[in-house]
Amino acid sequence: MGYSEEDDDTLTLYVSDYEFLDQNEESISFSVLPLQWDGCDIVGSSEMQVFLHGNIGDGPWNFNEQVIAWKFELSYAQPEIWVLSKQNNWIMLQSPKKSFKNIVRTILITVHWLYCVKQNPEASRKYIREQMLKVFCSYEVEPSENDLLDHMPISREAAERDKDLANSKFLLSFMANHPETNTFHEDVRTTEKPKVIVDWNEDEDSERVDKDENYFAVCAICDDGGDVTFCDGRCLRSFHATITAGKNALCQSLGYTQAQIDAVPNFLCQNCVYQEHQCFACGMLGSSDKSSSQEVFPCVSATCGQFYHPECVSKLLHPDNESLAEELRERIAAGESFTCPVHKCFVCQQSEDMNVEDLQLAICRRCPKAYHRKCLPTEITFSDADENNFQRAWVDLLPNNRILIYCLEHKIISELKTPARDHLKFPGVEGKRKKEDLELLLTEEKDVASKRNIVSESFVADKTVVKKLKLAEVYSGADVGMSNSEIKKRWPRQDVHSLKKPNITDTGRKSLKDIADKSKPSLRKDSTLLKSRSFVVKPGHRNIDGSKMKNSISDRRRMKKVNISQPSVDAEMEKELLALIKDSTSSFNEEEFMKSHIVPITHAHHSKHLLEKSITLGLVEGSVKAVRAALEMLDGGCDIEDAKAVCPPEILCQIFQWKRKLDVYLAPFLHGMRYTSFGRHFTKVEKLKEIVDRLHWYVRSGDTIVDFCCGANDFSCMMKVKLEQMGKSCSFRNYDLIQPKNDFSFEKRDWMTVRPEELPDGSQLIMGLNPPFGVKASLANKFISQALKFKPKLIVLIVPQETRR
Numbered sequence: 001m002g003y004s005e006e007d008d009d010t011l012t013l014y015v016s017d018y019e020f021l022d023q024n025e026e027s028i029s030f031s032v033l034p035l036q037w038d039g040c041d042i043v044g045s046s047e048m049q050v051f052l053h054g055n056i057g058d059g060p061w062n063f064n065e066q067v068i069a070w071k072f073e074l075s076y077a078q079p080e081i082w083v084l085s086k087q088n089n090w091i092m093l094q095s096p097k098k099s100f101k102n103i104v105r106t107i108l109i110t111v112h113w114l115y116c117v118k119q120n121p122e123a124s125r126k127y128i129r130e131q132m133l134k135v136f137c138s139y140e141v142e143p144s145e146n147d148l149l150d151h152m153p154i155s156r157e158a159a160e161r162d163k164d165l166a167n168s169k170f171l172l173s174f175m176a177n178h179p180e181t182n183t184f185h186e187d188v189r190t191t192e193k194p195k196v197i198v199d200w201n202e203d204e205d206s207e208r209v210d211k212d213e214n215y216f217a218v219c220a221i222c223d224d225g226g227d228v229t230f231c232d233g234r235c236l237r238s239f240h241a242t243i244t245a246g247k248n249a250l251c252q253s254l255g256y257t258q259a260q261i262d263a264v265p266n267f268l269c270q271n272c273v274y275q276e277h278q279c280f281a282c283g284m285l286g287s288s289d290k291s292s293s294q295e296v297f298p299c300v301s302a303t304c305g306q307f308y309h310p311e312c313v314s315k316l317l318h319p320d321n322e323s324l325a326e327e328l329r330e331r332i333a334a335g336e337s338f339t340c341p342v343h344k345c346f347v348c349q350q351s352e353d354m355n356v357e358d359l360q361l362a363i364c365r366r367c368p369k370a371y372h373r374k375c376l377p378t379e380i381t382f383s384d385a386d387e388n389n390f391q392r393a394w395v396d397l398l399p400n401n402r403i404l405i406y407c408l409e410h411k412i413i414s415e416l417k418t419p420a421r422d423h424l425k426f427p428g429v430e431g432k433r434k435k436e437d438l439e440l441l442l443t444e445e446k447d448v449a450s451k452r453n454i455v456s457e458s459f460v461a462d463k464t465v466v467k468k469l470k471l472a473e474v475y476s477g478a479d480v481g482m483s484n485s486e487i488k489k490r491w492p493r494q495d496v497h498s499l500k501k502p503n504i505t506d507t508g509r510k511s512l513k514d515i516a517d518k519s520k521p522s523l524r525k526d527s528t529l530l531k532s533r534s535f536v537v538k539p540g541h542r543n544i545d546g547s548k549m550k551n552s553i554s555d556r557r558r559m560k561k562v563n564i565s566q567p568s569v570d571a572e573m574e575k576e577l578l579a580l581i582k583d584s585t586s587s588f589n590e591e592e593f594m595k596s597h598i599v600p601i602t603h604a605h606h607s608k609h610l611l612e613k614s615i616t617l618g619l620v621e622g623s624v625k626a627v628r629a630a631l632e633m634l635d636g637g638c639d640i641e642d643a644k645a646v647c648p649p650e651i652l653c654q655i656f657q658w659k660r661k662l663d664v665y666l667a668p669f670l671h672g673m674r675y676t677s678f679g680r681h682f683t684k685v686e687k688l689k690e691i692v693d694r695l696h697w698y699v700r701s702g703d704t705i706v707d708f709c710c711g712a713n714d715f716s717c718m719m720k721v722k723l724e725q726m727g728k729s730c731s732f733r734n735y736d737l738i739q740p741k742n743d744f745s746f747e748k749r750d751w752m753t754v755r756p757e758e759l760p761d762g763s764q765l766i767m768g769l770n771p772p773f774g775v776k777a778s779l780a781n782k783f784i785s786q787a788l789k790f791k792p793k794l795i796v797l798i799v800p801q802e803t804r805r
Contacts (some may be wrong), residue, residue: 013089017054019054020050020051020052021053022051023048027100028103029103029106030093031154032048032050033083036071037423063186063247065091066085067085067086069083070082071090072111074111075118083091101139102431105147106147114631116128116131117164117170121165121168122168124170125170148715155171159171217398219238219240220237220238221252221395222249222252222421223244223246224251225251226245226248228245228766231269232266233268233271234277234621235618236304239269242261270426271427272618273687278309278425280368281316281367296309297313299339299648299704300629301487303648303651305622337625339645342361342370343645345375346371350372351641352372360402362376362404363405366419366423376393378530380408382394388416615658623654627647630643683770683798687798688715689771691796692718692722698766702731702764704759705719705732705766705767706733706765707769708735708787709736709772712741715769716734732744756790762791762792765791766772766795767794767796768788768796769796770799776802780797784803
């Protein structure tokens with residue numbers, strides 16, 4: 001029935017199979033009408049004339065009437081949407097007309113989303129997603145959070161008026177992440193959609209992990225964000241690497257040039273290069289090299305990059321018990337793992353609970369002291385109270401609403417708004433450590449090269465020389481092309497203490513090509529560059545005679561005397577070595593080797609997107625070690641909260657996410673150039689037949705059908721047979737990286753290298769079909785963008801919803 005009789009003898013009208021048209025008889029959403037809230041007066045106005053067309057109930061009676069407002073109700077068994085006719089009658093909307101679904105799609109999704117949240121204020125993002133997918137399962141495109149962005153003003157107003165919605169953490173979090181200045185009664189059509197892409201179907205845990213990956217995205221020098229460079233080592237720190245990057249934060253930075261940073265694939269700070277880190281308790285440097293007299297040891301927590309002397313951390317963990325502190329010191333010195341004090345509250349000595357805001361830890365950036373939010377001293381304020389009490393806490397610099405603080409032990413400098421920025425120490429800076437290292441190594445190179453120059457200078461190709469010189473320049477800080485005496489005079493790598501007035505220029509730098517043309521290093525000098533990315537001999541390396549290298553400068557000087565007395569190479573040995581080298585190089589074709597390891601343009605871009613700034617060696621090693629330590633603690637009967645302090649639950653999710661990314665990134669190298677190496681799968685023949693049956697009607701004789709990722713090459717063959725049956729003659733061009741068994745019109749080629757002039761005019765082009773998807777459809781979007789350059793008359797795609805345009 002189309003009518004319902006209420007208790008007050010009024011009739012309720014139901015309209016199904018509906019659509020809304022404007023005065024020009026064009027489809028329009030009812031959301032453009034003024035909205036009534038809670039039985040109050042209608043808010044807003046519209047000069048448009050909107051007409052409702054549909055069927056009354058399930059019967060054959062047509063309905064056509066002008067409507068002037070709308071409302072929705074969330075308190076019943078199902079959400080209800082009503083429109084008000086010009087005759088002042090409320091009409092309930094049921095199902096829309098099939099062709100009209102896309103017009104009202106976003107507003108229907110928004111109302112149902114608010115209904116789900118109101119019915120379950122404590123529901124998680126995952127639960128809400130599942131409910132929405134059930135309701136809108138009949139729609140071609142699944143609902144996503146992007147659909148909610150068009151109607152954010154309505155969601156905000158509803159949250160203010162409804163206490164159940166106001167209590168939903170998920171709703172409040174979503175609105176906080178998508179700020180919107182427009183009010184609900186503004187014309188929805190004029191509301192600019194935020195430039196935020198949200199993937200509703202992404203796993204809830206992965207969203208949290210993505211945020212945690214940038215937990216250290218503030219500079220270790222100035223404690224501010226911006227353009228920071230992540231250290232790939234165990235310290236888990238970030239830095240403003242260039243003067244320009246740190247300018248806005250008044251940061252002295254590391255003083256590198258942008259060219260130096262760009263030339264380094266994996267950046268290491270000087271502490272990680274030398275394997276000498278500061279104790280976070282006393283601030284003194286100590287060796288962190290496990291293979292040679294280790295002095296400072298890392299905290300085992302996966303999210304902590306701090307190092308400590310055993311005696312320092314043991315006193316902090318047991319301040320009132322000397323015997324326990326001494327026992328712990330001995331165990332740490334022997335290699336036992338430990339969790340440092342910053343993972344428990346300084347006041348209540350309880351661990352952190354990330355799911356409870358009051359129990360989240362605020363960690364001091366200058367010393368091993370942390371507080372729960374609820375335990376923060378009142379003197380640690382979030383704003384400047386007066387001239388003598390400066391702001392000491394910030395909530396907007398770190399992800400997940402973490403608090404960055406400076407505890408009361410550190411004096412705030414009014415000009416900087418931070419404590420003094422002299423807290424970092426880098427090895428090789430005190431005294432003349434760097435200069436002595438460089439002079440020593442340059443001397444060693446001369447001595448050894450003069451005795452062991454057994455291969456002609458033309459042995460190394462110019463391209464290799466350029467690459468090595470470039471790396472040497474970056475890590476030594478010395479200008480390429482400078483003489484040894486000039487390098488000794490100039491050592492531009494500066495530590496934080498010496499950058500009071502930064503003035504680093506790039507003067508007189510020669511091009512790398514000029515260097516390669518004018519100078520060719522000896523084998524000894526070249527092999528030195530091969531062994532290390534810097535002019536630093538790392539502890540634990542081996543000398544020519546197999547003995548272990550020492551760590552100190554004095555030891556290296558003594559070592560130099562031993563190296564000088566190496567036995568000379570006689571003519572017969574030199575002849576044998578040259579023959580061996582010639583034999584090995586003659587069987588190696590560098591051009592073929594490089595060609596076999598070329599990654600397609602699309603995958604190269606995709607791989608960079610996968611790993612850039614998200615997976616560092618230090619972070620992975622620290623996380624794996626933390627997982628092992630937590631398992632050992634649990635096996636030993638330790639409390640689960642202590643195990644969580646070592647390895648928070650989100651670290652496990654993060655490791656699995658890294659594995660998924662690395663599976664895609666490494667597939668071509670581990671398994672070769674297989675078809676599935678780039679995230680692709682063959683399209684089922686049944687699906688191809690269905691596409692052919694629908695597509696052949698649109699094809700004209702003379703058209704060219706292009707399959708830019710043909711796989712097994714079945715589609716073109718099936719299409720050719722079908723078109724011949726229809727009496728149509730067409731051309732075919734099929735591209736892929738892998739040679740199929742059926743080579744009909746096939747060209748083994750990367751689709752991204754095909755140029756528009758190589759194919760017919762777009763009016764004769766039909767393109768498709770099933771590109772590799774990649775993570776979040778990144779590869780599919782690349783293929784589509786390339787296809788659009790040809791301006792084809794038709795594109796047929798099998799792609800995920802993220803490619804929608």
